[in-house]
Amino acid sequence: xxxxxxxxxxxxxxxxxxxxxxxxxxxxxxxxxxxxxxxxxxxxxxxxxxxxxxxxxxxxxxxxxxxxxxxxxxxxxxxxxxxxxxxxxxxxxxxxxxxxxxxxxxxxxxxxxxxxxxxxxxxxxxxxxxxxxxxxxxxxxxxxxxxxxxxxxxxxxxxxxxxxxxxxxxxxxxxxxxxxxxxxxxxxxxxxxxxxxxxxxxxxxxxxxxxxxxxxxxxxxxxxxxxxxxxxxxxxxxxxxxxxxxxxxxxxxxxxxxxxxxxxxxxxxxxxxxxxxxxxxxxxxxxxxxxxxxxxxxxxxxxxxxxxxxxxxxxxxxxxxxxxxxxxxxxxxxxxxxxxxxxxxxxxxxxxxxxxxxxxxxxxxxxxxxxxxxxxxxxxxxxxxxxxxxxxxxxxxxxxxxxxxxxxxxxxxxxxxxxxxxxxxxxxxxxxxxxxxxxxxxxxxxxxxxxxxxxxxxxxxx
RNA sequence: UCCUCAGUAGCUCAGUUGGUUAGAGCGGCGGACUGUUAAUCCGUAGGUCGUAAGUUCGAGCCUUACCUGGGGAGCCA
Numbered sequence: 328x329x330x331x332x333x334x335x336x337x338x339x340x341x342x343x344x345x346x347x348x349x350x351x352x353x354x355x356x357x358x359x360x361x362x363x364x365x366x367x368x369x370x371x372x373x374x375x376x377x378x379x380x381x382x383x384x385x386x387x388x389x390x391x392x393x394x395x396x397x398x399x400x401x402x403x404x405x406x407x408x409x410x411x412x413x414x415x416x417x418x419x420x421x422x423x424x425x426x427x428x429x430x431x432x433x434x435x436x437x438x439x440x441x442x443x444x445x446x447x448x449x450x451x452x453x454x455x456x457x458x459x460x461x462x463x464x465x466x467x468x469x470x471x472x473x474x475x476x477x478x479x480x481x482x483x484x485x486x487x488x489x490x491x492x493x494x495x496x497x498x499x500x501x502x503x504x505x506x507x508x509x510x511x512x513x514x515x516x517x518x519x520x521x522x523x524x525x526x527x528x529x530x531x532x533x534x535x536x537x538x539x540x541x542x543x544x545x546x547x548x549x550x551x552x553x554x555x556x557x558x559x560x561x562x563x564x565x566x567x568x569x570x571x572x573x574x575x576x577x578x579x580x581x582x583x584x585x586x587x588x589x590x591x592x593x594x595x596x597x598x599x600x601x602x603x604x605x606x607x608x609x610x611x612x613x614x615x616x617x618x619x620x621x622x623x624x625x626x627x628x629x630x631x632x633x634x635x636x637x638x639x640x641x642x643x644x645x646x647x648x649x650x651x652x653x654x655x656x657x658x659x660x661x662x663x664x665x666x667x668x669x670x671x672x673x674x675x676x677x678x679x680x681x682x683x684x685x686x687x688x689x690x691x692x693x694x695x696x697x698x699x700x701x702x703x704x705x706x707x708x709x710x711x712x713x714x715x716x717x718x719x720x721x722x723x724x725x726x727x728x729x730x731x732x733x734x735x736x737x738x739x740x741x742x743x744x745x746x747x748x749x750x751x752x753x754x755x756x757x758x759x760x761x762x763x764x765x766x767x768x769x770x771x772x773x774x775x776x777x778x779x780x781x782x783x784x785x786x787x788x789x
Numbered sequence: 790u791c792c793u794c795a796g797u798a799g800c801u802c803a804g805u806u807g808g809u810u811a812g813a814g815c816g817g818c819g820g821a822c823u824g825u826u827a828a829u830c831c832g833u834a835g836g837u838c839g840u841a842a843g844u845u846c847g848a849g850c851c852u853u854a855c856c857u858g859g860g861g862a863g864c865c866a
Contacts, residue, residue, distance in 0.1 A: 363825050
């Protein structure tokens with residue numbers, strides 16, 4: 328007999344048919360005559376109730392059916408006599424695949440703290456919460472590919488190992504095959520990378536944007552979706568050393584087109600989740616964050632506010648509030664400022680544009696005022712900046728001038744500059760941190776709990 | 790990296806001005822119960838109080854250092 332997934336079983340239950348389900352025991356209750364087993368196979372957050380008449384089964388077998396054990400059950404699907412579920416399986420035979428010693432199995436029927444579950448990351452996908460989060464993570468990854476594919480974007484695979492310093496965006500992990508206790512040195516006493524695997528210093532990528540731009544200037548619209556790495560000693564609920572990033576890059580898009588895409592993209596993803604992940608969203612709404620569904624619907628139903636950095640500064644000054652960090656034109660906005668704009672002043676997602684060039688990256692297109700660049704940050708309630716992007720500087724001379732102004736190495740960017748020599752074009756793009764998106768979409772509060780195996784300073788277990 | 794709070798049973802926690810033998814709930818184990826829903830009821834085992842040093846007649850409690858974790862900040866996505 329072929330196994331049926333619990334999700335399918337519950338979606339279109341065929342009463343009085345013989346079926347077989349396989350999964351892991353969540354709970355077992357009952358008395359001397361009858362046992363009720365809540366079985367979950369990961370296909371859905373919902374369990375199927377297995378009813379076992381104790382007189383039909385070996386006592387030793389039933390004793391081994393404990394929380395966490397894996398079993399295969401054949402039986403008849405019937406309407407449930409009890410409250411709490413519509414259908415249940417009256418078992419005719421049970422096969423035990425894997426025992427789960429009750430004294431040492433760490434998961435209980437009751438809830439655990441997120442901190443404890445993080446220590447048993449090899450088992451936490453068996454919990455309702457992590458099952459829901461991981462199913463949503465999959466659904467949104469799929470929705471991202473579907474969104475871009477349907478719009479004619481091409482998925483570009485940018486390198487994980489790079490020889491360039493990208494935009495100087497933070498500390499990088501070195502990639503080397505050197506024996507670290509015996510590194511070859513050159514005459515000046517520095518490591519001699521000409522003897523290393525790639526013949527030069529290499530790192531794990533911090534962004535696929537620059538390679539993405541090359542793709543956009545050939546294929547039109549591209550996106551990347553892959554792992555990125557930051558070796559910064561950031562110990563916060565919003566940072567990972569290894570995280571996944573989505574970076575679309577579009578030829579012929581100006582900043583306004585870029586904003587339109589970013590807003591449409593995020594709303595599409597939320598709508599996709601509301602239409603396809605409701606079981607998991609309802610669970611998360613009940614158990615993790617009571618405001619989750621309202622907040623998701625609110626974002627879908629409202630236009631994002633678009634305003635300039637300069638106007639935002641004005642609003643912050645005129646608010647009359649006392650700030651821990653000073654406000655002033657030319658200073659970057661701190662978390663407290665962004666939160667005020669999003670959560671108190673506008674009470675909506677906000678897109679800020681036209682930042683001072685001094686506080687943004689060299690590749691952003693200079694505005695006519697000569698002081699600001701065509702940058703955009705999308706700010707969300709709770710998590711702050713969820714998207715950062717810009718129109719890119721496509722003019723060779725201006726780009727080169729910025730690189731020199733900031734005393735960056737021209738050699739490092741030679742290939743990036745070449746694209747501005749041969750058929751340059753206006754283009755734009757943005758980056759979205761996948762786990763930050765998941766924080767918003769699931770209501771989880773720590774980024775370590777929306778990725779299966781988090782990598783953070785001092786933590787690379789599993 | 791900085792600030793701050795915490796670390797006591799498998800889990801979540803309580804533990805009085807420093808004082809004899811460190812407690813509870815849940816979970817586990819044993820038992821009861823004719824359909825349970827985080828079942829219920831009775832019983833029971835389970836501890837190097839994060840690590841190291843110090844103060845003291847005496848430390849879970851006070852001091853110092855370190856380790857680990859939470860929250861906030863910076864950097865950022």
